Amino acid sequence: MKTKPEFKRSACAIANTLDILGDKWTLLVVRDLYLGKKTYSEFQNSAEKIPSNILAERLKRLQSAGIISKQSYQQRPVRYAYQLTEKGEALAPVLKEMVIWGNKFIPDTISMERVEKLLARQKRQKLT
Amino acid sequence: MKTKPEFKRSACAIANTLDILGDKWTLLVVRDLYLGKKTYSEFQNSAEKIPSNILAERLKRLQSAGIISKQSYQQRPVRYAYQLTEKGEALAPVLKEMVIWGNKFIPDTISMERVEKLLARQKRQKLT
């Protein structure tokens, strides 16, 4: 028997990438993971305020696509941490190019580094 | 008076980029332009078979976002050609990284170069 490629729309790498990541929210979850966020509530608390049901659905899809994995990091009560797989980490260049493009062509947008700094400052203030 | 940034969701460059490009079709139109396609019917004839109303809407949005421009290249009958602006051309690295990622992690997807070769061959066969 032949192994059937079975593409959703075409064999194009871009089209197939968009079938996984092509919406307004999925790459923001990947971004958050890239910035060190790990839990459901951390994703929910990001500036864009992703709806809860969308977040749950996207986490499932990212998992079944092999881009993230989930593990419980404590029992009683059980709590979960998500993390990027190698496949997920490999999306960094896509995100980086989006930041470069956005910074250059959309006024007043901030870079990942800037976001990281803001996050770090927030974290410090929370701790003190 | 202050100039108001007025972001749709946040100041994040990725979020703002996704507000423009974050769906399953928009970047395929950009890809087609990048591969040398110019007209409405050429976009429609691409492998993914974008619905006609979606294509019309996306072309309008890409225009008002300053990513593409439109011009009539002949009268009687009037025919239109779309082209990438500088802002649109600058999306090439995003597309390239998507191709690299797709090729590495989604089995049997083909690269832009491969697509270009296939297109060139098709063109040659049509001409002879």
Add this chain to the structure above:
DNA sequence: TTAGTTACTTTAAAAATGCAAGTTATGAAT
């Protein structure tokens, strides 16, 4: 016992998408 947190699920309404068919302008073929 009451309030709070985490990680979701459910519900109903609103918006976007997909499919098919229709429109306008024109030129080419019979």
Add this chain to the structure above:
DNA sequence: ATTCATAACTTGCATTTTTAAAGTAACTAA
């Protein structure tokens, strides 16, 4: 002159997806 064909869209309608809001389960701390 009439029919056929093409380019570039538009319209109508059913289906799917998104959104906001509220609800649930399992705990912990006061």
